[in-house]
Amino acid sequence: MVSFFSKLKESLVKTRQGFIEKVSQLVAVHSKIDEELFEELEEVLIQADVGIAATQRLLEEIRKSVRQKKISEPGEVKTLLREKMVELLGDPVPVRWSDTPPTVILVVGVNGVGKTTTIGKLAHRFRQEGKKVLLAAADTFRAGAIEQLEIWSARTGSDIVKHQPGSDPAAIVFDALQAARRRGTDVVIIDTAGRLHTKVNLMEELRKIKRVVGRELPGAPHEVLLVVDATTGQNALRQAELFKDATDVTGIALTKLDGTAKGGIVLAIKEELGIPVKLVGIGEKSEDLKDFNGSEFVAALFGEDRWE
């Protein structure tokens, strides 16, 4: 099997070209560390969707280190940047499991970020691990959403609980949890309709779904995953903020990192909201979803061959 690391590296080629190579160029053309260098570094980070706040913080930390360690070699700035990025992303945080099955994972996000696909990939992974999976088709709004999840259920050999399009999502969740208990399911993954975080009544609906889950199974949902499209700009921060407010998001699944997307938004979300990225999707195949690892991400971003 091709190692995940090389795949991640491959998928980040575009990012690396745009991002790290610019940094390398930058430190090469400057003979000393001055304001001009920082200004250009700022631009590079902003173009990677890192966002103003996180960019300022990274630059501030680099400045501090430069002062403290009396660094004068511009090349060192690249090493420092790498260090600070890994630091900001923090240690990997795994998906949470319940001690007593079923573990319930609620998947939320705005329209078109790849919720259903991510669920398909998650189901595939849990099935590979020999777990009994049940999918709850609580996206009753988008045309074809239930069919899409059914196809994934057939592909991965997972159970599915579904109602008619337009029915109450909370009722489906209720039925799914009942079924999971009866059938001794290990993990229930709930697909919800994509919704813009600004639609108050739709966010209220999510709150209700979460309430129903908690009432039926105390302690659940064990994981609330917010799916974020890696091409999203600064609006991802608002998304994370409002979804967190409605459903206590516990982790982020970053999708579509296989584009030219810089994925810099990961740093912004961690910096401003403290929500860890737990999963990352880097391709269209079932197995292209893995646990997120900050130092792996940064190492791949920097084009290193190994990571420790």
Added chain:
Amino acid sequence: MLFEGLAERLQNTFKKLRGKGKLTESDINEALREVRLALLEADVNLAVVKQFTQRIKERCLGVEVLESLTPAQQVIKIVNDELTSLMGGDVSKINFNPAGPSIFLLVGLQGSGKTTTAGKLALLFRKQGRRPLLVGADVYRPAAIKQLEVLAKQINIPFFSLGEQADPVRIAEESLGYAKAQGCDLIIIDTAGRLHIDEELMEELKRLKNVLKPQEILLVVDAMTGQDAVNVAKSFHEELELSGIILTKLDGDTRGGAALSVKAVTGCPIKFIGTGEKLDALEPFHPDRMASRILGMGDVLSLIEKAQAAFDQEKARELERKLRKQEFTLEDFVEQIKQVRSMGPLEQVLSMIPGLGGAKQLKKLQEEFDEKEFVYLEAIINSMTPEERRNPSIINGSRRRRIARGSGTSVQDVNRMLKQFEQTRKIMKQFSELSSGKSTRKLKSFKFPF
């Protein structure tokens, strides 16, 4: 709300400038720094931001500002002008095939909203008197074809596909014959979402283009896209020569910097914007109105157009006749409310009114204008007898109690409704006098009665 963040920031910047008698270069520099920051936070592409602020600076330092009596106003005007031209100047036209059916090809990244937009376009053009056919050629995403088929059925528009096993090019080719047989004159083709670096799928799009020779190749772009939006648009444009761009999901709180960037970098006009989940939430893109919206000047023209589309001409004439004869009844009141509501969610309508663009004011207004009140109003009126609706003066205490019980409200609610109706009737009377030319001064006091 659309562009709210950007508008707010720019307004704050200009508040400082407003009232200043004379601007120095450092005043302008400070303002431009704010503009730069605001645009970057709004995900406008960095290269575009630099160009933009440079142009503004040049114009601001020119004679027209420094020697003007109200320099701050001038700066705002310049930013407005430049924003408008950055977003594409005029409204762009849609290309149709004068002989034979027109073909529109929808392309874009995964999740940008192609399938939904296909349905919206079909509905929009049918309203304009065309006969669209929806063609599902996304054979990759599970259930994508099914999604389009369901949408087509919802809005009652012919649909064609050959299923997920077929070659997209063959689907498209055979759809031409089907369109002819069905008498359709507009073929809208939904293609698979793809990454612009995916060469294989890009080849497929090129084949589709060569075979079909579409009148429009429209790139669907998620308005929430970050700095990458420009690269997406650029590479699709290089491969396919796009004819236009559709921005989706503009109903969120995205600052929509993508809208500013794509036109500037690719030269492709933005033709439509998606502003909601419902299938009628697709509007032509008006660069000038959008620029005004960014600057918090409101979007009166869009509002008027919405009102015109929503108000049934015939009913309006009937209402006018009744007004003249002063026969305005509770039944007409309900009708009037329904028509206002059919213009869209109130928050959307309100956001277009000048002066209501400010976030705080709007939120307060939204709280006051509870959408549910409309539902109560309707319920109350529906609980009345036809006699009572025509002649509300017969509604006494006992009738009020009955109406309240019937509509699940309280007697106080019924009273309030009747009072509102009386007020409306009065205003309507003024309005009809006004239109017959008796008074023009009263226009200022006209306001919606709810």
